[in-house]
Amino acid sequence: MNPYLVPAGGDGPGPLCPHTDPAHERYYVPVDHTLAAFEQFKDAIGDASLIRVTGRLVVAVGWDGCGKTSLLNRCATHLKTVLRGQGKGQCLVLSFVDACRDSDSVEVRENAVYECLIDELENRDMIKPHHREKLRGRDLKLGYLYLSKFVLGDTVVVLLLPRVEIEQEVEDYAHWTHKNIVFLVESRQIEAVRAHWPKIRDACRGSTPVQLEVGKLEPDDGWAFVQARNCHSADGEKHPFVSQETIRAVIRAKEFSIGELHNLLYGLFEEILAERANSGSLGSGLTDEVTYSTITDFYFRRGTT
Amino acid sequence: MSEHPGPAPSDNPFLMAAVAKPREFSAGTVSIPTPSITEAVSIVDSFLRPSTLPSGTVIAIVGEYGTGKSHLVGAVLHHALSAPERWRPRVAFLEARPATFVDLYKQLIGTELRRDDVCARVREFYADVLADALGESELTAGIAHRLRSGDADPVEVSDRLNLMGSKYLTRLRERLEAVTRNRAFGIVLPLLLRHDFADAAWEWLSGHHPDPVLVDRGVDTPIATEELALEAMGVIALLYSTRERKFMLAIDEMNKVVSATRKPTENAVDAFEKLIRVFAGAQALLVLAGLPDYLDELGGTVQQRIGRTILVSPLTADHAIEYIRQSQEAIGRGRVLHPFTEDTVRYLVKLTDGNARRIIRLCNHLYRHAMDLSPRDPSRARVSEAMVRKVARDQAGARSTDHVRNEIRQVLAALGLNYERDHWMDPQTDSRADYWVPYGDEEGAGCALVLTDTVLTQADCDALVSRATFLQTAAEQRQVLLIVVGLLNADFVSELGEAFSEEPISYDHWTFTETLSSVLERQLRLLDRDDALALGEERFRRLGRQQANTQRMLEQALKSLTAMRSSSERSLGQIQRELTELGSADRTAAVAESPPLRLPPSVMALFTTAQSLLDGLDQVDATLRTVFAAAAGDSANAIDARVAVRAQLRSPHLFSAVGVGALLRTLLITFRDSINEWYRSYVPSSSGGPYPVDKDRLSALCRAYDTVYEYIPFYRLEDLDGFSPQLVDGNVLLPAQIGEAQEVFNLLSGQVQAAVLESVAEGR
Secondary structure, eight states, X not given: XXXXXXXXXXXXXXXXXXXXXXXXXXGOOOOTTHHHHXXXXXXXXXXXXXXXXXXXXXXXXXXXXXXXXXXXHHHHHHHHHHHHHTTXXXXXXXXXXXXXXXXXXXXXXXXXXXXXXXHHHHHTTOSOHHHHHHHTTSOHHHHHHHIIIIIOTTOEEEEEOOOBOOHHHHHHHHHTOOTTEEEEEEESOHHHHHHHHHHHHHHSTTSOOEEEEOOOOOTTHHHHHHHHHHHHOOSOOOOOEEOHHHHHHHHHHSOOOHHHHHHHHHHHHHHHHHHHHHHTOOOOTTTSEEOHHHHHHHHHHHHHO | OOOOOOOOTTOOOSOSSOOOOGGGOOTTSOOOOOHHHHHHHHHHHHHHSXXXXXXXXXXXXXXXXXXXXXXXXXXXXXXXXXXXXXXXXXXXXXXXXXXXXXXXXXXXXXIISOHHHHHHHHHHHHHHHHHHHHTTSTTTHHHHHHHHTTSSXXXXXXXXXXXXXXXXXXHHHHHHHHXXXXXXXXXXXXXXXXXXXXXXXXXXXTTOOOOHHHHHTTXXXXXXXXXXXXXXXXXXXXHHSOTTOOEEEEEEOGGGTSBTTBOOOHHHHHHHHHHHHHHHTTXXXXXXXXXXXXXXXXXXXXXXXXXXXXXXXXXXXHHHHHHHHHHHHHTTSOSOOTTOOHHHHHHHHHHHTTOHHHHHHHHHHHHHHHHHHOXXXXXXXXXXXXHHHHHHHHHHHHHSSXXXXXXXXXXXXXXXXXXXXXXXXXXXXXXXXXXXXXXXXSTTOEEXXXXXXXXXXXXXXXXXXXXXXXHHHTOSSEEEEEEESSOBOGGGHHHHHHHSSSSOEEOOTTTHHHHHHHHHHHHHHHHHOOOXXXXXXXXXXXXXXXXXHHHHHHHHHHHHHHHHHHHHHHHHHHHHHHHHHHHHHHXXXXXXXXXXXXXXXHHHHHXXXXXXXXXXXXXXXXXXXXXXXXXXXXXXXXXXXXXXXXHXXXXXXXXXXHHHHHHHHHHHHHHHHHHHHHHHHOOBOTTSSBOHHHHHHHHHHHHHHHHHXXXXXXXXXXXXXXXXXXXXXXXXOOOOOHHHXXXXXXXXXXXXXXXXXXXXXXXX
16 A cells, blocks of 8 residues: 555545544654644643633644645644643534635635534534524624624634635634634735734734744655655555655755655655556565656656646 | 639729728738838838847827728738747737727737637746746756746646645746736736636736625726726736747727827826837837827827837829739739729829729729720720729719718717708808808807719819808808818819818718718817917918909809809799699698598607607797787786787797798608508518518608708707797796707607507517
8 A cells, every 4th residue: 555645545645634533643744844833833822721711813824735734633633632631611623624715705705614613503503593693694703702702602613714815814813713712724825924914913802823834845854754654554565665865865856845745755656556566566665766766757757747 | 624714804803892901911912012011011020030138119100091001000910920930929909999998908808819818828927937946956857848848737737746836826926017017917817827716817807897806815996997908908018028929019090099089088198108118118019000190199208209100101103003913913814904004093093192092992993894895805995084084973973872961960960960951051152061060159150061072173173162162251150161972183182171171071981970070070169269369360261261262253153143043043933833733732632631540559659759749849839829818818918928929029030940840840740641651551461561662662751751851950949949838928938858859850760660660560
């Protein structure tokens, strides 16, 4: 089995999501500052019980494939674990990342998230008949405030939002951050969010928003990633071998995101494993080495055909 | 085996329309290398020459109607498109119908440059951005090379390799913003490459209101003003003139966007100047063509920035001879001049003042005419000077029919001007205006339009000069315009220009209404001016004209007096005959019983509405009855009523107004009765609808109404305004609804025709 098929069982590489599958937790690799960002998150949250008083806005920024989604999923899982551990009430992690499209207007997107939240809470019988008219079809600012004050009670909701492109949308969520509500937002617009951050911070009355930044791979990150995946490969099969020098040379050659490297190695191994299956040869993990030129050739073919 | 048959003598080598279509210009198009064409082509050549420095420029092509501006634009476009592929520019051609810069921009972005085209251009920029990022590494140099050469699609490459797409799209946005010098385009153009945003981006680029997703991104204004449209055209030029590419934009008929009657705003002129600077500073060539006044209206600063202004000169006789030879050669007849001779071509050029369109049209008719005269032996066919004159007169006659008058009516209606047909300023002289447009407060002030067919001989010219003089003598505040429907010998232009208020308007099917409209507005403005100096200049000019023509007028007056006497005698005889006939007709009508009306309600309603509106305006009958009723009652009231009526009757205008009202009433009743008669005699066809002959009869009746109605000066009914029973009763006068009534009478025949046809269709 391809050691880079993580999470296992899907169509291919994707973000880790430990709040839905706790097994994912062990696949995190400390690359491209994600571990540092996660530690920064934990430090910023500090005493998680304060969320029941002020709520929180967390924004992860970074280019495509740098691990923003996986990082926020890990943050959500952390909050769920810590808050449940305090035994003061439940913590719901709700993912609305697919509630709308990138090409919807900000207003449509924000309404879609709000409607999804109301639906979720209704399904869980948390919304009483007298709440309904207060919550449906009203200004979102008042809607979130009402939810926070009169509906959630001891429950904390951690909302994973659709990827945001417009900094104003982040600021809107900052305005709607109230007790028991945590918004986890990711954005690829690094400069725009940075430039808008003072307004976002001012909008979060009562709590300080958290900005987490993930980036490209450092020279040793590639090798750490390869090692980690080899360790987790438990099918006993001997996989093609990639040396530390090779992977360092690849990372040095151009800037990579973890997503790009993951995708590259997954695709390359798929091809090699398919060839093996066709030729019937199992080969040897040591002699079956993936060289720099193997990767270069594969990269060119993948990019152009 | 038989040889390929040559052209038949009946194959006419000359185009009847003689209107160049720049898009259709091809290697086979007959084109004479006039100095204008040679100059324009050499400018295009230097533009296309490889250069790292900005080689952009702007050419303005100006010339009068039919001189060959569009042909020149076509020649320039064709020349650019024939360049070797590596130097060939991206060419866009816009034809300015009566339009605005916004319409032109929409033509550019929607018709000339389609969505795929613009997307492909943006994709090239994106390929550059990716190639720059990937080219530095040996790992990805091969991909970078393929991206730069256009062999790999950047969006697909980014997707397949899971590249940090948003990072590179941000760089693309920055690059496009820098190239186009426009933030909104920097934001929107990259969105064309994102599948789910592309529709919204294209909508905005096409001039629509921005979708909310664009508003969210700071693009909140549509490209809907002249300034924004011009700026956007500059952006497109910049987009298409980078990456060692060149861009060429040609706009024909610029005068339909900017002219004396379509004055640009100051902001639009500034934006246009900026557009010119953008072209000059890029690898882009802008070609503007039109009547000279578009340049005048754009002002001196714009004119100074235009690299070269090419005045399209008239064809010389040598050009025309070469044109005829090439046209014959193009259809396989060899480089022959026959049936023309050099002398007849020279005469033709003189008559047409070298106007290319007129030369070609006349060549077409002359060729056919000459061949028709020698059907058995085409080699004996000859075009003579006499034939040129005859054909020119025939052609003018063919055009001087209803459609010219229709166009004049359209112009007058569009300008909101009242007019009278065949108005005599002075019955004793040849002072008939084909159209008389009263204007201003002064008695007899206004503008007279004189129509004529061809002006080929001195006698034609003299007659018109004397008519102009008679027309102008009658009043101080009067302008007189001449419209020549056919050919005008160039020798007489200046003489006629002196006699009339300005040079004659030569009728051209494509441009006549616009020209007439613009000239009329200009002349009426002169009547409006209270600027003493300007008025003095105009009077001085008029005096000069009148003095110059005095001698001729006296001679004409003598001729006229003689002619008038015999004419008056003929007219008197005619009137006496008609009166006799009318008398007997009246007696017959009195004994004959009018047929009962059998009009359907929808048709009847049209007549009733018109009748009641007319009654509202023409209340003479009701007023007089009120006077008599008052006379029978209270004596104080009777005196007041008589005083009020008498005051009105003192105005001489009242009587012509009453006449107009009576005539309109009679016309309406006659029209109604004739339609009634149509129904009586109408027989449905087997399909239930009317036979063509009945339809024709109906059309003829409606035309008859139009013909008479055209001559009735409806506006005179305004003088009946005070003559109403309210006046007699001492009540407040209600304003007459003359505009509404005129509209109803204007449209009556068309509406009646439609209603009649609809009624018979329903009856099937």
